[in-house]
Amino acid sequence: MVRAPFFTRPGGRPPADPGRGPGDPVLPAGLASARLNRTSPWRTLVLLVIVGVGGTLLLGGVNLFTWSTIWIYALFALSTNVLFGWTGRASFGQAAFFGIGAYFVSFSPMKSWPAPVAVIAAGIVTAAAALVVSGVTRRSSGLSFAILTLVVGQVLYEVVNLTGSLGGETGLYGITAGAIGPVNVATSYRAFAFYTIIMVGACVIFLSWLRSSYLGLSMAGVRDSARRSSSLGVPVAGIHAIAFGVAGAFAGIAGALFAQQQTTVSSSLLNWSFSGDVVVMCLVGGMYSFWGPALGAALYTWLTTAGFAGSANANLYLGVVLLLVVRVFPGGIAGAGTLARDWVSPRLRNHWPLAEPGGAGRHD
Amino acid sequence: MSNIVPIILSTLATGLPLFLIASGLTLIFSVMRVLNFAHGALFMIGAFLVSSLLSGRAVAVPVFVGAVLVTGLAVAAMSVATERVVFRRLYGSPEVVGLLASFALLLILSGVVQLVWGSDPRTQAQARGLGGVVRIFGNETATYNLVLIIVAAVIGLALAGALRWTRAGAKVKATAEDRVMAEALGINVGLVALGVFAVGGLLAGVAGSLLAPTVSIDPSLALTFIIQSFGAIIIGGLGSVEGAMVGALLIGLVDAVLVVVAPGLLDYGVYIAIGAVMLVRPYGIFGATARRTVQA
Numbered sequence: 001m002v003r004a005p006f007f008t009r010p011g012g013r014p015p016a017d018p019g020r021g022p023g024d025p026v027l028p029a030g031l032a033s034a035r036l037n038r039t040s041p042w043r044t045l046v047l048l049v050i051v052g053v054g055g056t057l058l059l060g061g062v063n064l065f066t067w068s069t070i071w072i073y074a075l076f077a078l079s080t081n082v083l084f085g086w087t088g089r090a091s092f093g094q095a096a097f098f099g100i101g102a103y104f105v106s107f108s109p110m111k112s113w114p115a116p117v118a119v120i121a122a123g124i125v126t127a128a129a130a131l132v133v134s135g136v137t138r139r140s141s142g143l144s145f146a147i148l149t150l151v152v153g154q155v156l157y158e159v160v161n162l163t164g165s166l167g168g169e170t171g172l173y174g175i176t177a178g179a180i181g182p183v184n185v186a187t188s189y190r191a192f193a194f195y196t197i198i199m200v201g202a203c204v205i206f207l208s209w210l211r212s213s214y215l216g217l218s219m220a221g222v223r224d225s226a227r228r229s230s231s232l233g234v235p236v237a238g239i240h241a242i243a244f245g246v247a248g249a250f251a252g253i254a255g256a257l258f259a260q261q262q263t264t265v266s267s268s269l270l271n272w273s274f275s276g277d278v279v280v281m282c283l284v285g286g287m288y289s290f291w292g293p294a295l296g297a298a299l300y301t302w303l304t305t306a307g308f309a310g311s312a313n314a315n316l317y318l319g320v321v322l323l324l325v326v327r328v329f330p331g332g333i334a335g336a337g338t339l340a341r342d343w344v345s346p347r348l349r350n351h352w353p354l355a356e357p358g359g360a361g362r363h364d
Numbered sequence: 365m366s367n368i369v370p371i372i373l374s375t376l377a378t379g380l381p382l383f384l385i386a387s388g389l390t391l392i393f394s395v396m397r398v399l400n401f402a403h404g405a406l407f408m409i410g411a412f413l414v415s416s417l418l419s420g421r422a423v424a425v426p427v428f429v430g431a432v433l434v435t436g437l438a439v440a441a442m443s444v445a446t447e448r449v450v451f452r453r454l455y456g457s458p459e460v461v462g463l464l465a466s467f468a469l470l471l472i473l474s475g476v477v478q479l480v481w482g483s484d485p486r487t488q489a490q491a492r493g494l495g496g497v498v499r500i501f502g503n504e505t506a507t508y509n510l511v512l513i514i515v516a517a518v519i520g521l522a523l524a525g526a527l528r529w530t531r532a533g534a535k536v537k538a539t540a541e542d543r544v545m546a547e548a549l550g551i552n553v554g555l556v557a558l559g560v561f562a563v564g565g566l567l568a569g570v571a572g573s574l575l576a577p578t579v580s581i582d583p584s585l586a587l588t589f590i591i592q593s594f595g596a597i598i599i600g601g602l603g604s605v606e607g608a609m610v611g612a613l614l615i616g617l618v619d620a621v622l623v624v625v626a627p628g629l630l631d632y633g634v635y636i637a638i639g640a641v642m643l644v645r646p647y648g649i650f651g652a653t654a655r656r657t658v659q660a
Contacts, residue, residue, distance in 0.1 A: 090460040143399065143459040147598060154591065155635045162631060273587060276467050283464060316475025322468035326461060327453065 039290045044208040045201075052197035056190060064189035065261070068196040070301045072257050075200045077281040077293035077300075078207055079250030084279060085287030086216065087243040088223030090146045092275045093133070093153025094251050097126045099270030100156070101252030102259035103166060106175045115177035115185055115260060119199060122256035123249045130248020134241045150272050157270040171266025175259050186260070196257055203250050204294075210246070211290055219243055280322050286334025295333045369503045371620045377509040379616025380516030384571035385589060386596035386608040387523060388564030394540035394603035395560045396451055398462030402469035404590025406565055409473065410439045410572020411581045412481050415488040428491035436569040443565025444558055452557065455543075470586060478583050485582035494577075512574060519567070520609060527605060536560060540603060595634040599641045601648030610649055614641070 052071075059067050080094045104110060104122040113121070137148045160166050177186045177195075185195040210216050221229040222239045230236045259265045268274070277300065285296025299321070303314040325332050331339060389403050413435045418428070446469055454462050490508060498507045527533035538546040539556045547553045572585075579585065596615055600607025619633045629636070641649060 090463070143463065146460055146463055147399070147594065150594075151598075151635060151638060155632070158631050158635070162628065272591070279464065280467070280471075313475065313479070315471045316479065319468045319471030319473075319475060322471065323450065323465060326465045326468060327450070 039208040041209040048201040073297035074294035076254035077297040081282045081293040083247040087219040091149040093149035095274035096153040096156040097248040097251035098255035101255030105256040119256040123253040126252025127249035134244035160267040173264040177260035286332030289334035292334035374620035375616040379613040383612035386593040388567040390597045401466040404586035405473035406568040407572040408586040410569035411576040414573035422489035432573040435573040439569025440565035447561040485580045488576040601651030604650035607650035
């Protein structure tokens with residue numbers, strides 16, 4: 001058994017055939033290898049800098065507001081995927097942590113702390129809440145876990161709804177991000193966008209490092225077969241708790257950023273339908289890849305803001321895309337490229353059988 | 365003593381219509397192993413359909429009954445369509461996949477409803493002669509509450525009777541217990557699934573159209589009622605129709621008591637009921653006490 005600290009990353013090449021556990025959905029081989037979690041924090045950093053800085057400089061006006069919204073939802077979706085795609089626990093209550101983070105930075109004195117400090121504090125508080133919920137739900141799995149998290153999320157929603165000092169359904173308004181030293185990020189869309197990208201970027205780099213560390217691989221093992229992982233010495237309940245804590249923490253950070261961006265919060269942020277929406281983001285974007293949920297978040301943001309003014313069409317298209325993913329494309333948007341390649345390459349190989357060394361039947 | 369009767373009436377008036385929705389949900393779960401979010405959307409479509417059919421006007425009772433039946437059949441057809449298109453191919457996948465597919469259906473149906481009927485709330489007037497109040501055991505209650513109680517009770521008894529004493533009911537129970545063996549014994553499992561979705565849809569549509577005069581008809585109906593129905597079947601035990609009845613009545617009771625004792629906690633009613641039952645019997649009142657099959 002490997003006795004390395006959990007936070008290091010394994011070296012060497014990944015095995016050629018990751019295998020399939022009992023009860024797994026049948027995945028094409030290309031998607032299965034994506035489950036080996038080979039992400040690199042350095043590549044992630046480069047990608048974030050290019051996309052983040054480029055986008056923020058090129059866009060203007062109110063598009064920058066949508067741009068920051070995409071980044072915030074992307075962080076929320078990536079955090080949910082830690083629990084959903086990485087560890088295999090479908091939670092329908094993540095919006096509660098988003099809302100807790102959002103409400104946390106909406107009160108004094110947190111309102112007047114420097115913006116990043118308030119956000120990180122929100123993350124810590126939300127992580128604690130997530131660990132509590134994880135303890136409550138530790139014995140359930142699958143469907144009952146989904147329902148239980150939904151109920152817990154709804155209870156928190158009702159608590160916020162019915163507490164007068166939290167503003168109820170109308171919520172609180174007038175939240176401004178505190179100044180960071182001489183800089184006030186609330187002054188312009190562009191300033192806030194840079195702030196969002198830095199905060200979200202730091203979280204995403206952490207997540208990408210986490211994914212390819214032994215901890216991340218243990219999560220994948222627990223997802224594929226809890227029984228096998230536990231017989232290999234992986235503490236399954238502990239991994240579940242860590243995944244829940246990480247998911248909750250970054251959901252809280254995303255919520256805090258959201259509150260600072262929108263300057264209002266309302267109880268609808270904790271509603272179970274928003275929890276469902278974030279799971280949809282993960283699925284549609286591709287729950288088995290690292291960037292999938294971010295793609296799903298971008299699609300969701302487009303559908304609900306820029307693309308369609310009202311929510312009717314947004315729900316409709318979101319539902320149709322989700323249905324397609326569930327029925328036809330289990331890898332989501334991110335998996336589409338792999339599926340296409342898996343469809344194309346055997347046909348190419350049949351055409352030119354001598355071009356590929358090693359013979360037919362080998363993937364990657 | 366004088367407090368009991370209004371509480372009983374309120375419990376029945378809330379719980380029995382909820383049972384209509386929850387029973388369809390639990391039947392579908394027992395056969396298909398999927399918790400169908402879209403069931404709430406079917407209920408909402410029932411309410412919208414009947415208000416469209418009657419244009420919101422007060423009509424004579426026979427016309428109202430006819431509209432309810434037509435709505436029920438239309439929603440049943442929609443339910444069967446969802447089974448054919450979505451759920452049939454998902455049997456055997458992890459249960460969460462079915463949950464996600466049904467959530468997708470909920471989104472689609474909500475979107476369609478908003479496109480067809482808009483997002484403004486509508487109302488449906490009471491049928492002529494069913495408005496007003498009536499005195500029961502010295503307490504006044506809305507006549508329509510009594511109508512709801514009687515109709516829902518009759519339908520519930522018919523459903524329980526059908527499950528218990530007819531061959532079709534036996535086939536449904538057999539398929540719910542062990543689908544593979546039922547198929548091996550010659551039961552047409554696909555037809556059972558169709559039937560269960562049809563009956564569930566019929567019940568949801570009838571419940572939606574019966575409750576239409578008592579609620580504000582808007583797209584949020586699906587979300588509200590699906591949470592209450594989920595609560596009812598979780599309390600009663602997934603897959604059990606008697607459980608759905610007990611769960612629905614319990615939720616009705618908790619709501620009725622809270623209205624009197626602690627009105628501020630009214631929205632928590634469902635969750636209080638769920639939490640209380642989960643502490644004592646985690647699988648629900650009529651649920652299995654242990655997992656029947658061991659998952660490897």
